[in-house]
Amino acid sequence: MTIDRVAIIGGTGDEGFGLALRWAKAGIEVTIGSRDAARGEEAARKLSVMVGASAHGATNQEAAAAHDVFVVTVPFAGQATIYKSIADHVREDAIVIDGTVPVTSAVGGRATTVLGVWQGSAAQQASSLLPKSVTTMGAFHTLAAKAVHELETPLEGDVLVCGSKKGKPVVRELVEAIESLRFVDAGALDQARIVEPLTALLIGINRRYKTDRAGVHITGLPG
Amino acid sequence: MTIDRVAIIGGTGDEGFGLALRWAKAGIEVTIGSRDAARGEEAARKLSVMVGASAHGATNQEAAAAHDVFVVTVPFAGQATIYKSIADHVREDAIVIDGTVPVTSAVGGRATTVLGVWQGSAAQQASSLLPKSVTTMGAFHTLAAKAVHELETPLEGDVLVCGSKKGKPVVRELVEAIESLRFVDAGALDQARIVEPLTALLIGINRRYKTDRAGVHITGLPG
Numbered sequence: 001m002t003i004d005r006v007a008i009i010g011g012t013g014d015e016g017f018g019l020a021l022r023w024a025k026a027g028i029e030v031t032i033g034s035r036d037a038a039r040g041e042e043a044a045r046k047l048s049v050m051v052g053a054s055a056h057g058a059t060n061q062e063a064a065a066a067h068d069v070f071v072v073t074v075p076f077a078g079q080a081t082i083y084k085s086i087a088d089h090v091r092e093d094a095i096v097i098d099g100t101v102p103v104t105s106a107v108g109g110r111a112t113t114v115l116g117v118w119q120g121s122a123a124q125q126a127s128s129l130l131p132k133s134v135t136t137m138g139a140f141h142t143l144a145a146k147a148v149h150e151l152e153t154p155l156e157g158d159v160l161v162c163g164s165k166k167g168k169p170v171v172r173e174l175v176e177a178i179e180s181l182r183f184v185d186a187g188a189l190d191q192a193r194i195v196e197p198l199t200a201l202l203i204g205i206n207r208r209y210k211t212d213r214a215g216v217h218i219t220g221l222p223g
Numbered sequence: 224m225t226i227d228r229v230a231i232i233g234g235t236g237d238e239g240f241g242l243a244l245r246w247a248k249a250g251i252e253v254t255i256g257s258r259d260a261a262r263g264e265e266a267a268r269k270l271s272v273m274v275g276a277s278a279h280g281a282t283n284q285e286a287a288a289a290h291d292v293f294v295v296t297v298p299f300a301g302q303a304t305i306y307k308s309i310a311d312h313v314r315e316d317a318i319v320i321d322g323t324v325p326v327t328s329a330v331g332g333r334a335t336t337v338l339g340v341w342q343g344s345a346a347q348q349a350s351s352l353l354p355k356s357v358t359t360m361g362a363f364h365t366l367a368a369k370a371v372h373e374l375e376t377p378l379e380g381d382v383l384v385c386g387s388k389k390g391k392p393v394v395r396e397l398v399e400a401i402e403s404l405r406f407v408d409a410g411a412l413d414q415a416r417i418v419e420p421l422t423a424l425l426i427g428i429n430r431r432y433k434t435d436r437a438g439v440h441i442t443g444l445p446g
Contacts, residue, residue: 156442213443220436
């Protein structure tokens with residue numbers, strides 16, 4: 001399979017817009033979903049100017065309904081609401097890639113600590129809010145948004161991908177469409193319990209090291 | 224401060240013995256603590272032969288009582304028992320570095336998942352079982368034991384160190400005594416909630432990638 005189109009729900013946010021830029025640059029047709037269609041379209045226009053490729057804006061529901069593969073990058077405070085709002089619009093066989101991190105700032109606390117999520121992780125919560133036929137994956141948690149935006153700079157670090165075997169080749173393709181980024185198979189969806197909190201750890205490391213681009217690389221892998 | 228001696232409680236195990244080898248090689252006087260003094264002494268003799276440096280064996284209580292700085296690398300199933308057994312012997316100002324990981328295999332489950340620990344992490348449980356005057360740190364969770372044993376091979380990956388500012392320079396010195404290993408300040412002790420589970424993630428990654436040396440490196444740090 002070759003992915004030629006992808007939607008990013010929450011694509012007006014920092015991380016989502018950065019990924020949209022990277023994928024558009026790689027020649028993938030990008031749709032930016034937003035609660036407000038006008039904001040999605042505005043982000044799509046901005047992206048077109050920056051990358052020189054056309055992009056589309058849409059409501060989250062429209063974006064979900066129109067894609068076999070979409071990525072969700074939203075703050076945890078709004079995650080459940082957004083999944084509930086798209087659940088009836090998602091395609092039966094869709095592959096949904098969640099990048100949400102349950103940082104405590106969602107409820108007014110710190111960004112360096114995480115909330116306990118009833119299902120175990122934000123990705124599992126996402127899965128619980130979508131039809132059973134949908135494949136939910138967890139990925140793109142640990143990329144520094146600032147670095148993702150710098151299109152001329154190859155990205156450091158790996159993408160730790162959690163979820164079923166069915167979804168992994170699709171996520172791998174999206175990862176590898178971005179120059180120098182490596183796909184790492186992090187296991188089943190429940191391993192998102194371990195992967196998601198890494199973002200909180202990296203936020204703390206960024207503060208202590210006065211940077212904004214800490215990421216994670218797995219050493220010792222063959223190849 | 225310069226650390227010229229360190230004890231390793233659980234130093235007869237894979238990870239602990241590997242660290243003992245590395246530190247002995249770096250010229251640090253090593254004591255291997257065990258529940259059974261004879262086993263500690265046997266490991267110390269083996270180490271002496273392998274590294275050509277003298278080492279000592281002791282009971283865990285003796286090792287704790289005789290050191291300002293010691294490392295605890297024990298299976299989670301025995302962690303609380305061991306801390307309770309040394310609590311009355313630990314020096315008032317001791318710096319104790321815990322490397323325990325609460326993998327579910329401690330209670331007959333998987334090594335790729337972790338148990339919830341009441342205090343939040345194994346390191347925090349350790350802290351709760353020691354006198355308040357003691358400084359408890361968390362470190363050395365994500366080093367592949369196999370690689371640690373290969374003394375001629377520089378280690379890849381970082382040591383993510385959690386705990387108070389008081390303990391960090393000490394742990395940094397122990398980390399940097401091992402060739403090519405990097406100290407990363409991972410924040411306060413409660414960040415061990417995020418760091419410890421990484422071992423379970425790495426065990427799963429090792430299985431999927433048919434290796435035994437996956438580790439973690441933080442990208443994007445200055446210097």
